[in-house]
Amino acid sequence: MTTWKTLAVSTAVAAVALTGPGLAQDVAREDTVIFDLDRTIRDPQNFNWFTSGTKRQHGAHQTMWEPLFILNYESGELDPWLATEIEANDDFTEWTMMLREGVTWSDGEAFDADDVVFTVDMVLGDEELSEREAATIRAQVASVEKVDDLTVRFTLSEPNPRFHVENFGVRIFGSFLIMPEHVWAGEDPATFAFYPPIGTGPYTYTSADTNRAIWDRNDDWWGAQTGFQDLPAPQRVVFLETGGEESRAQLMAANQLDAAHSVSIGTFEAIQAQNPNVIAWYSDYPYAWPDPCARQLEINTTIAPWDNPDMRRAVGLIIDRNQIVNIAYEGTTVPSQTMFVQYGSMQPFIDAVVEAGHGLTPSADVEAAQALIEGAGYTMGSDGIYEKDGEDLSVAIHVNSASTEYTRTIDMVAEQLNRAGIAARTVPVENGVFWGEVLPFGAYEMSYSWLSCGSVNEPWTSMTRYTTDSVVPVGERSPGFNNTSRWDSDGAAAYTEIVDGMANMALDDPAIPGMVAEAYGYLAEEVPFIPLVQAAKLLPYNTTYWTGWPTAENNYNHPAFWWNHTHQIIHNLEKVE
Template sequence: PNGNDFANGFLQIGMEYLFYANFATGEIQPWLATDYSYNDDFTEMTIHLRDDVKWNDGEPFTADDVVFTVNMVKGNAALSFGPTMAEFVEDVTAPDATTVVFTLTKPAPRFHYNFFAQVADFAPVPQHIWEGEDPLTFKNDPPVTTSVWKLSQTLPDLRMFIWERDDNYWGKDEQFPAAKYIVYRTAPPKDADYQDLVNNVIDHAHRLEWQQVELAMQNNANVVVGPFQDPCPRGLWINNAKYPLSEPQLRWALSYLVNRDKVANVIWQPPTVAATHPWSEWKLLEQYLDPDVMAKYPITYDPDKAAQILDDLGFAPGSDGVRVDDQGNRLSFNIITPAEVGVGEYQIAQDLAEEAAKVGIELTVQAVTGPVFDESTQTGNFDITSHWLCGAFIDAINLYQPYQSKNSAPIGERATAGNWIRLENEKLDAAVAKLETLAPDSEEAKAAYSEALDAWMEAMPAIPVVQTLYVMPWNTTHWTNWPTEDNMYTVPFTWWALWYPVSFQVQPAE
């Protein structure tokens, strides 16, 4: 009814995935599949499936469905995962009903990540329903999936999707939801959402400001929260191709000027913690942080150290107080942000500008529209940005890969290969080249991850500021066992595929 893929529940509870990457616990949870494996040179991957799964129309789910889906998306670049499958899959076969074999075009030791549910990811479709249909126009209405939830009704006027429990669900003997219905609705204005939460009309409010969440907890003892970190800390990205920002030590000087405790506890709402590395603090990502490497690069607030670095680089205060070198290069830069004036990312930049002025760096802050931000960053016509520091989601290599030297571009040309900050670092290039050929859980990869982390931190191409905390408010009047801080059994974000297990865990209130 509202045209929003993430507001109807289909990607979250309307389908099932082969595996779930549980960032809250650090576990990879098999679901439709049981395991995966590679041959010695990572040119072939095998996935084994459960033998008891059925589509909600009663037909069995088999390896043929997976093969059909892969070939369907592989042949259509407009479909999700189409380009990825076209790049990596030479052939895919089903030797039997529960085995899928991928012949890969090149060694790809992380190809299995494509089948881990995170936000909205690869999900097989039933061949007997989709075969012969145009995947770009086929409605699949009502959806035939393996999920325990079947679409029962849509109410366009109320902007609601009603999902009904399938009492013939294939996995009923192992786990089964207590709820019979789940209603997804497009969130109303914030004030109305707040009133519905406090008045026990809804079980979750999606759009509330932190102050409203606090007020809701004060006014209704049954309102509890599930705080969880976003995959993207907030940070400052630097144009590594523009002098003098091209100097790593200058970038470190800027890092020492960031008062992270102030940002975390005063500026950012809800209060959070400082970001001391370029990804979230999820358990699944802990393995990529080498304590010995991080000990070499303390992320601290130290204006005196920043000033000393500037002195050592040869930048002395000019007549107007702004530092300048003997070639006339002034330490005067512009920070752009896609956030509106007054929003957290804008305030982060503003606070840095105030700190920088004390040591002779002039920073201006400019809020720009999305298209302007994209054009400026992609063409390299910017100094510094203040926004989200995304990249490492399930594996740290996802942060490093785009910023290889080969993906850079001259200022003025669009960085279409991903390296929009134009970092060129031989150490990082070498570490990534190793990682791309190694199984992520191997000892060899562990050493290469440390090398990549060392190269990244030494270069400081992007400055981590704070972890981004999202707080999910739940109402326990009718249902309990929501994911909360002391019971975070899965990612609590209702718009992610990882929310599906929550539907099995909530229980009626006594």
């Protein structure tokens, strides 16, 4: 744990970190906002975001490349940005997008429908462009056409009422970014480095090295010229690789970092002890913001005795979520009520599930769990472990060893199961094995995961991950990590029918909450996975130089500053005078 004594050396460390090649000294610290970068920039002179690698989150899509829309996590609505609106036809097979008038690239060229059509056509014609957003467009769009200079029509391969959010709304991390035709035309899109890069955003590229990228304000930005937005207050934005939790804590305490990646509660309290200007999403416990991927326990429904829904329900009843919160997370999260992340835009669906009686309780009911176990023919042995036919009731729980969050949570679950009479042991495996072998091939009895991740403003995206069309035999790779539990019962079929019926309904259809509750009844009855707690991202923000950071009280949007919506965060910053 980081201590106050450790942080006392921070000033010297910070001074070294912010000097050296690539960081000019002509902008004052109080006019500069410094964001934490949690990775090395492998190729500082490559800005081709269509191919894998760090090409965006070192400032490119937070300051230079603007999204078409930004999803508001609280309301579930799309805030217009480079585009003003997007509308679908009646069956959601065609979408027409209207672009904002007056947008220009930083070199003065107009941003218009030609750029959108060019970028989409480029992706449709080149499968080497492998980044997720490019692959999604290629999978969903049959053709794209220019209607006029500010209007684009997309024809989809099949109906999709979520097309606009999935592709253009910064639903999770990024969105499909439009590139300037006048720069990219004639280039090989799989190898073009796009250096130096340009964008439409209020900042232009200044320099980059493997450990930092610098972006300076463009006072001729189109948004200020047209009245769309005022110029952002920071004159310079720096993304600085901090090298880990202790280093970012030192920099934050010394006022040489304004926004940091997630830290432990002990580190956060140590930072605050030295720098009381540091805040988080909540002003008190749980402090942390829940990212979209709520944590859960996955159960392989093909392996006895966990192929029995009563036994899976018993495990769910044994788990004490409050204890996981208090011990494994040290109070920095909250118990999950359902499979969904607990955002304002998801609340109608969570409420529907809870009102139908399918919500989760934060505490355990061990007595009810043991009744189910005994009903399955088990008796308690003298050693406190259930047995049947001479065999102990046991389970191995696989967990990714890459994070203490994961291992501490599963250690807590295993302890709870052991106390209730199930001989549980944890099986830590390294990250590549966990995601490459254990989860996708069903090589586990139970495992820690967040495979319900996906829904942030509507329920279908997460719920469709457990439909029967994704079921494959153990030993074959589950498509997209969907239904790795191999849930394939009559209840799963009924669940699938309901969820499939939601697929092509408008996102605001009033029938959807009721359908969610009905489908969730099958999850509650058969328990192919067990929701545990919300994810915890304790992100420190420094108010010494800048205020206006997103918080639970000032939740114009969420605080994940490595995402494409960071434009909103930067525009909300106000300089401390």
